[in-house]
Amino acid sequence: MKPDEIIQRRVARELKPNSLVNLGIGLPTGVAKYIDEHANVLFESENGIVGLAAKPPEGMDDPDLTDAGGGTVSAVPGAATIDSAYSFGLIRGGHLDATVLGALEVDERGMLANWVVPGKMVPGMGGAMDLVTGARRVIIAMNHTAKGAPKIVPKCTLPLTSIRRISLIVTDLAVIEPTDDGLVLRERAPGVTVEQIVAATSAKLVINGDVPEMDLGVAA
Amino acid sequence: MKPHLKPEDAVKLIPDGARLMIGGFMGVGSPHRLLDALAQSGKRNLTVIANDTARAGVDIGKLIRAGAVSRLIASHIGLNPETQKGMIAGEIDVELVPQGTLVERIRAGGYGLGGVLTKTGLGTIAAEGQQTVEIDGETWLLAKPLKADFALIAADQADYAGNLQYQLTATNFNPIMALAAETVICEPREILPVGMISPDVVKTPGVVVDYLIERAA
Numbered sequence: 551m552k553p554d555e556i557i558q559r560r561v562a563r564e565l566k567p568n569s570l571v572n573l574g575i576g577l578p579t580g581v582a583k584y585i586d587e588h589a590n591v592l593f594e595s596e597n598g599i600v601g602l603a604a605k606p607p608e609g610m611d612d613p614d615l616t617d618a619g620g621g622t623v624s625a626v627p628g629a630a631t632i633d634s635a636y637s638f639g640l641i642r643g644g645h646l647d648a649t650v651l652g653a654l655e656v657d658e659r660g661m662l663a664n665w666v667v668p669g670k671m672v673p674g675m676g677g678a679m680d681l682v683t684g685a686r687r688v689i690i691a692m693n694h695t696a697k698g699a700p701k702i703v704p705k706c707t708l709p710l711t712s713i714r715r716i717s718l719i720v721t722d723l724a725v726i727e728p729t730d731d732g733l734v735l736r737e738r739a740p741g742v743t744v745e746q747i748v749a750a751t752s753a754k755l756v757i758n759g760d761v762p763e764m765d766l767g768v769a770a
Numbered sequence: 771m772k773p774h775l776k777p778e779d780a781v782k783l784i785p786d787g788a789r790l791m792i793g794g795f796m797g798v799g800s801p802h803r804l805l806d807a808l809a810q811s812g813k814r815n816l817t818v819i820a821n822d823t824a825r826a827g828v829d830i831g832k833l834i835r836a837g838a839v840s841r842l843i844a845s846h847i848g849l850n851p852e853t854q855k856g857m858i859a860g861e862i863d864v865e866l867v868p869q870g871t872l873v874e875r876i877r878a879g880g881y882g883l884g885g886v887l888t889k890t891g892l893g894t895i896a897a898e899g900q901q902t903v904e905i906d907g908e909t910w911l912l913a914k915p916l917k918a919d920f921a922l923i924a925a926d927q928a929d930y931a932g933n934l935q936y937q938l939t940a941t942n943f944n945p946i947m948a949l950a951a952e953t954v955i956c957e958p959r960e961i962l963p964v965g966m967i968s969p970d971v972v973k974t975p976g977v978v979v980d981y982l983i984e985r986a987a
Contacts, residue, residue, distance in 0.1 A: 595939070596869060596870075597795040597796075597798070597939050597942055598795075598939050598941055598942050599938070599939050612938065613798065614798060614799065614926075614937045614938045614939060614940040615938045615939055616795070616796065616798045616939050618795075618796075619796070619849075620795070620796030620797065620798060620824075620825075620849070625938075631937075631938050631939060631941055632941070633936075633941045633942060633943070633944070633945050633946060633973075634795075634821070634869070634873040634941075634942045634943045634946060635873045635874065635877050635946050637870075638869065638870030638873055638874070641870060642870055642888065642889070642890065666895075671848075672847075672854060672857065672858075672866075673846060673847060673848020673849075673854075674822075674844060674845055674846040674847050674848055674866040675845065675846070675866060675868050675869075675896060676822075676845050676846035676848070676868075676869050677845070677868070677869040677870065678868075679868040679870075679871075679890045679891050679894065679896060680868050680869060680870035680871070680890045683889050683890045683891075683892075684870075684889075684890070709894060709895045710893065710894050711894065712890075712891075712892075712893075712894065713892060713893035713894070714889075
């Protein structure tokens with residue numbers, strides 16, 4: 551199984567039936583493919599839709615129905631569109647059950663940096679700061695390392711997105727939960743050893759006994 | 771009845787140095803023809819308040835490419851390298867604001883509020899130089915109101931009284947900006963006779979709209 555699919559399948563299992571979820575652009579968007587269609591997970595996008603669905607077939611899209619990246623999408627029956635103030639009311643006001651986002655760095659305190667590399671990449675925070683501050687659960691979906699360098703570090707060197715602790719980190723190697731006692735290694739990806747995970751992580755990991763393999767719902 | 775203008779005549783209302791709010795999200799729900807005319811008009815020194823600057827040379831990106839913008843307040847410029855280049859070169863003074871805070875600052879401006887208190891950005895570099903407020907032992911960040919000389923917005927249907935309704939995700943910042951500017955110019959997809967839009971689906975009442983852009987020839 552490809553690294554992205556491992557991450558997306560594992561994150562999909564975190565999303566509860568009848569919940570409202572925001573998926574970031576890129577790798578997190580692909581989580582939607584692995585959600586049981588009967589689970590009634592509703593996806594929202596900060597540009598103003600509750601009930602976002604996949605891109606429609608070629609030629610059947612509408613330029614006025616898009617996701618937060620500006621790409622055309624479709625909507626589920628029962629979807630609702632809203633203005634930007636209402637959209638961020640949902641996000642900040644505690645109405646969003648989970649957000650799934652990528653990361654540049656996550657640290658031992660569970661702090662996230664995902665919006666700027668000063669002097670190099672200054673895209674702006676868009677909705678990321680509101681999402682991380684306001685969502686009930688913040689799930690980070692990312693590759694464990696970037697060009698071999700650990701992304702789970704003792705302390706973020708890049709500017710933080712929020713001072714709120716994130717809820718869970720899901721990578722192609724592991725599931726890690728930030729807690730008061732530090733980063734707890736919860737699960738290993740299929741075929742990956744604890745030693746491999748520790749070697750790919752510069753932050754200290756808390757390891758309690760045997761670390762089980764991820765359940766992806768299918769054979770890896 | 772609201773005056774309805776051609777885009778090239780509407781932009782004559784806007785002087786150099788004007789402060790503009792422009793609706794849209796990555797160009798979706800932006801007043802496309804009005805922005806075309808504005809980019810071609812040779813205006814200079816504009817301040818733009820908008821969610822983003824779309825892509826290079828597209829919608830608000832046309833104003834950036836034309837060198838019309840000297841100051842920008844936005845939440846995201848990552849998909850327009852020309853805006854980033856202008857910022858790094860010091861040609862455009864860019865203030866980046868979290869998206870939910872940006873829309874609330876615009877809403878506060880339009881709703882007559884002195885500001886909004888939010889947790890978003892607290893403790894990050896986005897809060898540098900900004901005031902915090904302590905309420906019942908909790909710390910909040912104060913987001914100050916934004917207003918503009920002009921709001922350039924887009925709608926799906928208008929009537930000749932200026933009542934507006936929006937479509938799908940093209941709604942975004944448009945109805946919020948319609949209250950926050952001195953002069954509101956709206957480019958609807960079509961203009962209907964008064965009475966053809968049900969009062970229940972009017973999202974922006976015509977009373978706050980000053981000019982409509984004529985439909986495309």
